[in-house]
Amino acid sequence: MLANQLILSTYLDKTIGDICPNGYANDADNHCAHFVSHAMGYGFGVTCLTMRRGKGFGANIRVQEIFPHCPTVGTWDSKPVTMTGCLVFITNASNVDLANKTMNNVPRKHVGIYLSGLIYHYSNSQHRVVQQTPEQFSHHYAAPNNAMFYGSLP
Numbered sequence: 001m002l003a004n005q006l007i008l009s010t011y012l013d014k015t016i017g018d019i020c021p022n023g024y025a026n027d028a029d030n031h032c033a034h035f036v037s038h039a040m041g042y043g044f045g046v047t048c049l050t051m052r053r054g055k056g057f058g059a060n061i062r063v064q065e066i067f068p069h070c071p072t073v074g075t076w077d078s079k080p081v082t083m084t085g086c087l088v089f090i091t092n093a094s095n096v097d098l099a100n101k102t103m104n105n106v107p108r109k110h111v112g113i114y115l116s117g118l119i120y121h122y123s124n125s126q127h128r129v130v131q132q133t134p135e136q137f138s139h140h141y142a143a144p145n146n147a148m149f150y151g152s153l154p
């Protein structure tokens with residue numbers, strides 16, 4: 001199931017406090033996977049409900065747990081042109097094992113949702129959802145921590 005562009009755009013500029021019904025919204029935490037999982041409905045693994053009592057949907061909060069759930073993964077440059085919606089990951093390439101579909105739990109890793117040429121992701125520095133081109137997203141970290149990977153939607 002792919003959220004359409006209209007639905008994704010409604011998240012723009014929202015804080016994680018606006019998005020998470022369980023109030024797991026400390027600015028000191030990294031909310032990139034948390035945002036993606038609320039937007040896409042990913043409730044597997046460690047969720048915001050694991051961290052905090054609440055009555056809303058529990059969304060996964062760990063990038064390295066989402067990555068293996070993608071049916072197919074690969075380098076960003078190898079993304080099939082027909083794939084107009086997918087997840088996009090950025091980290092040091094040495095943290096990623098494509099053959100075994102694993103990602104190491106390191107501080108510098110980030111995930112967003114790619115749809116029709118734009119990437120929607122949670123900016124932990126701006127504390128809000130932003131929209132960027134893949135080229136802009138590629139500067140999220142300085143080299144060599146900015147290798148990009150696609151993952152087809154779980």
Ligand SMILES: [Zn+2]
Binds near residue numbers: 038058
């Ligand atoms: Zn949440």
